[in-house]
Amino acid sequence: MNREMTSSFLLMTFAICKLIIAVGLNVGPSELLRIGAIDVDGHFTVHPSALASVSSDFGMLRSPEEPLAVLHPSSAEDVARLIRTAYGSATAFPVSARGHGHSINGQAAAGRNGVVVEMNHGVTGTPEPLVLPDEMYVDVWGGELWVDVLKKTLEFGLAPKSWTDYLYLTVGGTLSNAGISGQAFHHGPQISNVLELDVVTGKGEVMRCSEEENTRLFHGVLGGLGQFGIITRARISLEPAPQRVRWIRVLYSSFKVFTEDQEYLISMHGQLKFDYVEGFVIVDEGLVNNWRSSFFSPRNPVKISSVSSNGSVLYCLEITKNYHDSDSETVDQEVEILMKKLNFIPTSVFTTDLQYVDFLDRVHKAELKLRSKNLWEVPHPWLNLFVPKSRISDFDKGVFKGILGNKTSGPILIYPMNKDKWDERSSAVTPDEEVFYLVALLRSALKDGEETQKLEYLKDQNRRILEFCEQAKINVKQYLPHHATQEEWEAHFGDKWDRFRSLKAEFDPRHILATGQRIFQNPSLSLFPPLSSSSAASW
Numbered sequence: 001m002n003r004e005m006t007s008s009f010l011l012m013t014f015a016i017c018k019l020i021i022a023v024g025l026n027v028g029p030s031e032l033l034r035i036g037a038i039d040v041d042g043h044f045t046v047h048p049s050a051l052a053s054v055s056s057d058f059g060m061l062r063s064p065e066e067p068l069a070v071l072h073p074s075s076a077e078d079v080a081r082l083i084r085t086a087y088g089s090a091t092a093f094p095v096s097a098r099g100h101g102h103s104i105n106g107q108a109a110a111g112r113n114g115v116v117v118e119m120n121h122g123v124t125g126t127p128e129p130l131v132l133p134d135e136m137y138v139d140v141w142g143g144e145l146w147v148d149v150l151k152k153t154l155e156f157g158l159a160p161k162s163w164t165d166y167l168y169l170t171v172g173g174t175l176s177n178a179g180i181s182g183q184a185f186h187h188g189p190q191i192s193n194v195l196e197l198d199v200v201t202g203k204g205e206v207m208r209c210s211e212e213e214n215t216r217l218f219h220g221v222l223g224g225l226g227q228f229g230i231i232t233r234a235r236i237s238l239e240p241a242p243q244r245v246r247w248i249r250v251l252y253s254s255f256k257v258f259t260e261d262q263e264y265l266i267s268m269h270g271q272l273k274f275d276y277v278e279g280f281v282i283v284d285e286g287l288v289n290n291w292r293s294s295f296f297s298p299r300n301p302v303k304i305s306s307v308s309s310n311g312s313v314l315y316c317l318e319i320t321k322n323y324h325d326s327d328s329e330t331v332d333q334e335v336e337i338l339m340k341k342l343n344f345i346p347t348s349v350f351t352t353d354l355q356y357v358d359f360l361d362r363v364h365k366a367e368l369k370l371r372s373k374n375l376w377e378v379p380h381p382w383l384n385l386f387v388p389k390s391r392i393s394d395f396d397k398g399v400f401k402g403i404l405g406n407k408t409s410g411p412i413l414i415y416p417m418n419k420d421k422w423d424e425r426s427s428a429v430t431p432d433e434e435v436f437y438l439v440a441l442l443r444s445a446l447k448d449g450e451e452t453q454k455l456e457y458l459k460d461q462n463r464r465i466l467e468f469c470e471q472a473k474i475n476v477k478q479y480l481p482h483h484a485t486q487e488e489w490e491a492h493f494g495d496k497w498d499r500f501r502s503l504k505a506e507f508d509p510r511h512i513l514a515t516g517q518r519i520f521q522n523p524s525l526s527l528f529p530p531l532s533s534s535s536a537a538s539w
Helices: 003-022 028-033 048-053 075-086 146-154 172-174 214-222 257-264 326-340 356-360 363-370 387-401 455-472 484-507 533-537
Strands: 043-045 069-072 095-098 115-117 130-132 137-141 158-160 194-201 206-211 229-240 244-252 276-282 312-325 350-357 383-388 412-418 435-441
Touching: 048 069, 069 075, 075 115, 075 194, 075 206, 137 146, 146 158, 146 356, 158 387, 172 229, 172 435, 194 214, 206 214, 206 229, 206 244, 206 276, 214 229, 214 363, 214 484, 244 257, 244 326, 244 356, 257 276, 257 312, 257 387, 257 412, 257 435, 312 326, 350 356, 383 387, 383 455, 387 435, 455 484
Parallel strands: 069 115, 095 115
Antiparallel strands: 043 069, 130 137, 137 229, 158 229, 194 206, 194 229, 244 312, 244 350, 276 312, 276 412, 383 435, 412 435
């Protein structure tokens, strides 16, 4: 069939499909797509490589079925047209937004009867970030990578206030969860630094929302796990960007002293404070810098055996002080004043200075190293937990000094945050205490590694950690949550569940969006095989 005949055929089938929809006949998603019913300015693809690429994610823990098609939108209206078609179809076929593919448990999957919206800016040709320096904000496409947001805002000497440790994540993806890093103690998570959103709801409506407009949807979408709409634009608050960073690491052998110092640091909100507070647990024997190895000088390795520790576990406090080149003389004095209040092991101070952008993009350098060794595209049975301050010592005894043993397979982050920096109107869930900790077990599974590095071993360890918390009545909340049943989701959201369910009924009544989260059942054909609570808990 030549090009002219093909064009005529598509026009004819599109006209037929509109007639079918108008008279209300039941048309399944495959038929709708096949005869060109969904008219978009971007493009659909059913190429096998495209379908395969969106059916897997960073976690590599499950293999969802390939979707019916992939949409590469060029605008919010493209997304709206697709969702309106799904909403109006007899089957209400699923639609899931996919950013950079960094979900862990198939949360961005749409199933064999669904369509995945590939939001990543690099493949859509959507609008570039628009910086308004006088207003101190930037408007960005929902599929924009944070690293590209940073590059654009730095052209104006500005930057977002709150970050994630890894910048190759999409704006819409992190805002659908929370977006946290070492700045969250002061600026709150990324969702606390959003001024306005454009959202395509599960009815296919493009809605602008903010504190003043469609407020209920605005707060619901932030941390809403993609359940109420797809974020197509976000307005992010900015601040003047520093030029350089003083990056400091110190070691502790006492967990009590370590957490006391962390909690002291996040209580400081004046001019004289550190700008970033994180930490990690060192369980493995060997070098302290087992993950972010670029920090330490090869000439000065740190052996655990050289530092006294209780139970062979050490804790590393990681802090930074931002500054400008013109402030280089005063930064030494400020750091010295701040460090005097801390009770770390005196011989364990390691310091480096680097450009602000290099600090923020530090994990990407580790990624490149792992990719060069074929160690990046492996299963990642990650477990991220928010642990209340009152029980963090119990968690240390039971997990760091108990379940984990003396081997791990990746970094274990731990740092506190202030609850008052989180807007309780958002859908994000945190423990009911004024201070709580993130504990992130960011492990990689190796097929040919030691027993403690294999996927089943790490999945079982995650299960044991969750069981320990339940038995010890440590009221943890999962960050980047993954649950098997609606009852477990109800327990996860707690007092927010009724509002969450109400928002779903209002903005996605046919349960079209983000079905890979497995919170609400899509009414179309069975999308996923049922999971038992025990199998899901084991990841």
